[in-house]
Every structure is written in C-alpha cells, then in structure tokens.
Amino acid sequence: MSTAVPTGTAFPTTTAVPLVLAGARGHGRWHLENIRRLQDKGIVRLAGICELTPLTPAEIPEGLGTPEQSADFGALLDSTGARIAVVCTPIPTHTDLALTAAARGVHLLLEKPPAPSYAEFRRMADGVAEAGVVCQIGFQSLGSHAVPAIRELIAQGAVGEIAGVGGAGAWARPESYYRRAPWAGKRRLNGVDVIDGALTNPLAHAVATALALAGATRAEDVTGIETELAHANAIESDDTSCVRITTAGGRPVVVAATLCAEDPDDPYVVVHGDRGRITYWYKQDRVLLQRAGHGPEELEYGRTDLLENLVEHLADGTALLVPPAATEAFMRVVEAIRTAPDPVTLPDDAWHLLPGEDRRVVPGIDGLVAAAADTLALYSELGATWALTTAHPKEVST
Known part of the structure; x- marks a missing residue:
C-alpha cells in the first residue's frame, strides 16, 4: 500500500525529525528503545514524552537525553515542535490522540489495534486524511x-x-x-x-x-x-x-x-x-x-521498521507500508x-x-x-x- 505525501510535509533528509512518544511504559518501552536506535542513526530525535506520571531518569534509556515531559499531549506537541507522534496508549484513547496530533499537522505512528470499534477507526482515519497528515498503523509484521x-x-x-x-x-x-x-x-x-x-x-x-x-x-x-x-x-x-x-x-x-x-x-x-x-x-x-x-x-x-519507513515516506515518498x-x-x-x-x-x-x-x-x-x-x-x-x-x-x- 502507498499513499501520496501531503503537500508541504516533506522532511529534509539531513536533520533528525523531532518526535513525541505518548505512552512510554509497558509496550512503550519497546518504542523508547527503537527511538534510541533511530536517534543514534540521526533519523529522529526524542523531543518529548507524554505520560500521566513522568518517567524517572532511570526509565529513560541512555542516550535519549532529557526530553520534555507532560501529561498534556497537545501542549507537548506545541512546545516541542514535534513533526511525528508515536502513540502507544490505551486502545480507547487512540482516536482522540491521533486527531489531536493531526490538528497540529503532526504525522503519526499509531499502535495496533488502531481503535476499539469501526466507527472510531473511521473517525480517526477520515480525520487524519482531512488534516493532510500521514498515519502509519503499528502492525510491525507487515514491515517484514x-x-x-x-x-x-x-x-x-x-x-x-x-x-x-x-x-x-x-x-x-x-x-x-x-x-x-x-x-x-x-x-x-x-x-x-x-x-x-x-x-x-x-x-x-x-x-x-x-x-x-x-x-x-x-x-x-x-x-x-x-x-x-x-x-x-x-x-x-x-x-x-x-x-x-x-x-x-x-x-x-x-x-x-x-x-x-x-x-x-x-x-x-x-x-x-x-x-x-x-x-x-x-x-x-x-x-x-x-x-x-x-x-x-x-x-x-x-524487516523494515515502521517508524523509519514513515520518516522515509515523508522525506522522499517511499511507499508507506501500513x-x-x-x-x-x-x-x-x-x-x-x-x-x-x-x-x-x-x-x-x-x-x-x-x-x-x-x-x-x-x-x-x-x-x-x-x-x-x-x-x-x-x-x-x-x-x-x-x-x-x-x-x-x-x-x-x-
């Protein structure tokens, strides 16, 4: 599957893309490690973490610095200037958080399942499309x-x-x-x-x-x-x-x-x-x-990492996988x-x-x-x- 890169969203290939991770505990720990891997390669930069309770320094993998933290997802996107949001939060929150990011022109890697109902999925997918942002759904197996x-x-x-x-x-x-x-x-x-x-x-x-x-x-x-x-x-x-x-x-x-x-x-x-x-x-x-x-x-x-694929899609139009x-x-x-x-x-x-x-x-x-x-x-x-x-x-x- 592929989608066209929305007008004006192309990323420079020489600058690490700032991103925010929403949901950094539980499965979010996997995303933290993956973000660190991509940050080491100069592809992304962890600008912020959204959690109800801030992560302690010990919970943040070495090499990720001290990203800004807030329980207010929208405010964090605004203050960090994030271009991508990785959403790994409870299933019922996915749609509202995705639309919060989309309203700010922030592209998305949204964990699976994308929503708890078809109606919520449709609200998310249609809203993201109307906002002109790109959304990748986190079915990692489809990157194989x-x-x-x-x-x-x-x-x-x-x-x-x-x-x-x-x-x-x-x-x-x-x-x-x-x-x-x-x-x-x-x-x-x-x-x-x-x-x-x-x-x-x-x-x-x-x-x-x-x-x-x-x-x-x-x-x-x-x-x-x-x-x-x-x-x-x-x-x-x-x-x-x-x-x-x-x-x-x-x-x-x-x-x-x-x-x-x-x-x-x-x-x-x-x-x-x-x-x-x-x-x-x-x-x-x-x-x-x-x-x-x-x-x-x-x-x-x-296997192609889905976050890396999202960045490449936004940078040069590489086909979006999911x-x-x-x-x-x-x-x-x-x-x-x-x-x-x-x-x-x-x-x-x-x-x-x-x-x-x-x-x-x-x-x-x-x-x-x-x-x-x-x-x-x-x-x-x-x-x-x-x-x-x-x-x-x-x-x-x-």
Whole structure:
C-alpha cells in the first residue's frame, strides 16, 4: 500500500525529525528503545514524552537525553515542535490522540489495534486524511520483507490454487497480565469500548497478517465473519478464540488464538494451496515453503521498521507500508468481536491453574489452535463443546 505525501510535509533528509512518544511504559518501552536506535542513526530525535506520571531518569534509556515531559499531549506537541507522534496508549484513547496530533499537522505512528470499534477507526482515519497528515498503523509484521515475498510466491502459483489462509497463536499470560492496567482484559470500561482480547490485541498481528496474505485488506474485501470467543481467566474479554473471515475472493481466513497455552510457541500464518503450503512465523521473519515435487525450503527475510519507513515516506515518498486503509479488514474483525455476545466462560473442568506460573492453562488448546489453522475450521467444528459460534452479516457495509 502507498499513499501520496501531503503537500508541504516533506522532511529534509539531513536533520533528525523531532518526535513525541505518548505512552512510554509497558509496550512503550519497546518504542523508547527503537527511538534510541533511530536517534543514534540521526533519523529522529526524542523531543518529548507524554505520560500521566513522568518517567524517572532511570526509565529513560541512555542516550535519549532529557526530553520534555507532560501529561498534556497537545501542549507537548506545541512546545516541542514535534513533526511525528508515536502513540502507544490505551486502545480507547487512540482516536482522540491521533486527531489531536493531526490538528497540529503532526504525522503519526499509531499502535495496533488502531481503535476499539469501526466507527472510531473511521473517525480517526477520515480525520487524519482531512488534516493532510500521514498515519502509519503499528502492525510491525507487515514491515517484514517476507510479506511481499509470499505474495509473489502466491502470484507465481508456487503452491497452486489457494484454498485459504490460517493463523495460529498459542501464547501464555499470567493472571497478573490482566491486572496491569484498568482496561486490561476488558470489553468496555466506564461505558467506553476497549475490546482488549486475544485476537484484537496481543495476537492481532496474526489476524492482520493472515488477511494481508489473503489479499483482503480493505473493508469491502470482507463479506462475512464468524466468531467463537471464550475465556478461562476471570476477565470480560476473550483469551481463547477463533474467527473465520469470508473474503470477497472466496478464500476463507481462519485465525485461532489462546493466551492459555500448555506450551507457548511462536505464532504463525499458513497459506494453503492445492499443491503445497507456505508457513510464515511472523515474529521471526521466517518462511517454510513446502510444495509438490520439491524438498522443503526455509527462507529468512529482513524487516523494515515502521517508524523509519514513515520518516522515509515523508522525506522522499517511499511507499508507506501500513496506512489506515490497509487495516480496514482487520477493523471489520474488531467490530465483529465488539458486537458479538460476551465470551463464553470456560467450565471449571476445561482449565487448570499451572503451579508456580500464576497462569491458567486449557488442556488440549495448543492442538486445537494448530488444527484450526491447518483445517480452516472453527473450534466448534473440531469438537470443542464449549465453543459458541456467532455468525455476523454476510454483507459488511462500509
């Protein structure tokens, strides 16, 4: 995907671009380290940090100096002269913060998921476009060079006719994970949508990447969605779920996820062809190509950092990797999960607490997740008696 650089926004390539980071704790720590890496290369300069409670000197990585700090995002953008804002704050705050930046002509790297509902996503995307600023959505897996390489393999017919795309994520999270913030594990907080579930937040990359490889990224590429949402933990949202997306091209996309794995492993996406398959471990940028008449081929790829890509796009028109339009189909999945009935509570005999690890485990879930990705079937179709299917409208309006 690419977007034109708005008139008058091109950056000089010889000056480090000043930026503000909103949300510097939790996952924001990863952004701090990445900003330090790019600052060392002279690409960006951390001008400010927006947090409700200022970071201590010990929380700021060495080499980033003493950036200005404030809990007032708009005022901080004004006082620092930031040209880019990296937004890594609670999901319900994304749209308002993005529009605050856009109103000041500040370009954006917005963490995934971009919004908790399709309406909020649309408000953000339309507002950013009207303001003439550029927004990159933080699906880091879509910066992998493996993605265009797999698309090319599909186009060349390397594995024959494509039957569908599966995704599998078997992760583990301790019970304390859901106590990390007031919104953690919530579907709503104080009447505001949050939708912090397995498929929409920690394993959202599996959904977005599977859709990208299926060639279904725009809203109109989705014609139907079925969801099965459940939880073993004492939370509102889902921790063990699957979704089947029917695409306009007729290829199903099935993604299964759990945060209650027996043996956590790297998530992956698999493209099923009638003469082979392509498996992509997106956190490793590693691809396994298996096809008729050939031995298995393992391939490793590089990755383009999304913040660096945003700066390059603004400097010289390099194609933007993940504009909002590239996440419309993903946001349709978020909307389906938002409007689905509340997740099913797994019966007591379907899970147990793992001694010493403070986490709940669903016996057999690892195999169920893998089977869903392998067969493009939902949990209920694989014999999970606790699974409840919700079919969403075949016609998904835009």
